[in-house]
Amino acid sequence: MGEKLVIHNYGHGGGGITLSWGSSALAVREAPATGDRRAAILGAGIMGLTTARLLQDRGWSVTIYTKVMPAETTSNIAGGQWSPTSVFEENRATAAFQAQFKEASRLAYHAFGRFVGAGYGVSWKENYFLNARPTPPRDTYYLRELPDLFPSLEELEPGEHPFSSPFVYRYVTMLVEPDVFLRRTLGDVREAGGRVVIREFRDRAEVLALEEPVVFNCTGLGAATLFDDKELVPVRGQLVFMPPDDRLDYLTIGGGPGVLYMFPRSDGVLLGGTFEGGASHLTPDAATTDRILREHARIAREMRL
Numbered sequence: 001m002g003e004k005l006v007i008h009n010y011g012h013g014g015g016g017i018t019l020s021w022g023s024s025a026l027a028v029r030e031a032p033a034t035g036d037r038r039a040a041i042l043g044a045g046i047m048g049l050t051t052a053r054l055l056q057d058r059g060w061s062v063t064i065y066t067k068v069m070p071a072e073t074t075s076n077i078a079g080g081q082w083s084p085t086s087v088f089e090e091n092r093a094t095a096a097f098q099a100q101f102k103e104a105s106r107l108a109y110h111a112f113g114r115f116v117g118a119g120y121g122v123s124w125k126e127n128y129f130l131n132a133r134p135t136p137p138r139d140t141y142y143l144r145e146l147p148d149l150f151p152s153l154e155e156l157e158p159g160e161h162p163f164s165s166p167f168v169y170r171y172v173t174m175l176v177e178p179d180v181f182l183r184r185t186l187g188d189v190r191e192a193g194g195r196v197v198i199r200e201f202r203d204r205a206e207v208l209a210l211e212e213p214v215v216f217n218c219t220g221l222g223a224a225t226l227f228d229d230k231e232l233v234p235v236r237g238q239l240v241f242m243p244p245d246d247r248l249d250y251l252t253i254g255g256g257p258g259v260l261y262m263f264p265r266s267d268g269v270l271l272g273g274t275f276e277g278g279a280s281h282l283t284p285d286a287a288t289t290d291r292i293l294r295e296h297a298r299i300a301r302e303m304r305l
Contacts, residue, residue, distance in 0.1 A: 005031075005032065005213065007217065008227070009023060009051055009216055009217065010223060013235035014086025014275065015084045015087040017079075017080055018108060019084055019105060019108050020050045021111035022108035022109075024047060024054050025104070026100065026103070026104055028055055031055065031060070031214055037061060038060070038061045038212040039062050039212055040207075041065065041218055042065055042217050043217075043219045044064050044068070044186070045075035045218065045220065051218055053192070056194060062194045063197060065199045065201070066199070067199070067200040069198075070182035070183065071183075076178050079261065079263050079273075080176040080177055081125075081173060081251060082176060083173060086235070106148075106149065113174070119180075119184065120184045121180025122174055122177075124173070125249065125250060126170055126171075126250045126251070127172065128250060128252050129170070130163050130165035131166070131254055133167065150173070153170070155169050156168045163252075163255070163299070164299075164303070175263060177266060180266070203226070204228075233277060233278060234278065235275060235279075236279035236281070238273055238276075238285060239270055240272075240289055240292045242269040243269070255299045257291070259272060259275050260272065260292070262296055273292065274288055
């Protein structure tokens with residue numbers, strides 16, 4: 001755009017945290033090998049912070065321009081299970097996109113693995129799929145195409161698990177606690193010399209007036225207005241947070257009508273949810289909250305001791 005190079009790195013609804021390091025690595029590759037290594041990063045969510053750290057590792061000087069700090073971003077209330085799901089429609093994805101997706105998944109998987117046990121809020125958890133029908137998870141794209149990232153996937157017999165669902169599958173994956181991870185990563189950005197400027201841009205002209213020659217647009221849905229990107233589609237997920245419970249050391253997916261999942265974190269037990277394409281409002285729906293609580297209570301009540 002004029003003399004400014006703008007690189008868009010939105011992330012993906014439903015898999016934003018999961019793919020963050022991988023998507024950002026692909027974006028950073030687009031940065032030119034020039035003498036002026038100053039970059040402006042728009043947004044302080046998971047995409048902005050991972051982009052900043054990867055640029056710093058390549059010797060770039062970064063400034064993050066953000067309307068809100070990480071604690072107020074959408075990333076901070078994401079589920080955080082490492083699972084590259086709900087990212088694209090398989091029947092519409094080109095071979096080039098699928099190759100890019102697989103590379104981003106592997107890059108992100110190994111990047112997050114380095115933070116397990118290091119105080120970044122990343123841990124390994126058993127993940128149980130609770131199904132009413134014999135639908136093998138291998139039918140899911142990422143489990144079928146990335147078996148090396150899910151080597152522990154197995155179908156369990158009724159006596160091998162405590163759930164009432166007739167078909168249960170399990171694999172081990174990572175759980176990322178967004179609040180912990182974002183705060184630690186922001187600290188890393190600052191420790192490496194990065195600056196953070198609180199600023200809201202009203203239009204593209206204000207972005208292009210920045211002094212940095214390269215701009216990474218990590219504003220997510222904000223790019224619909226800022227860069228007139230009319231192809232962006234919001235996806236709304238409604239969550240319920242319960243008090244923390246140290247007895248819960250596993251994740252569950254499914255087990256009832258609608259979208260259901262349970263992720264235990266240090267800041268509370270996260271219960272989901274919904275996956276509403278095209279919806280962007282932030283008003284909780286009382287009926288959805290009731291369904292989430294009722295169905296998860298039933299799953300817990302029916303568990304065998």
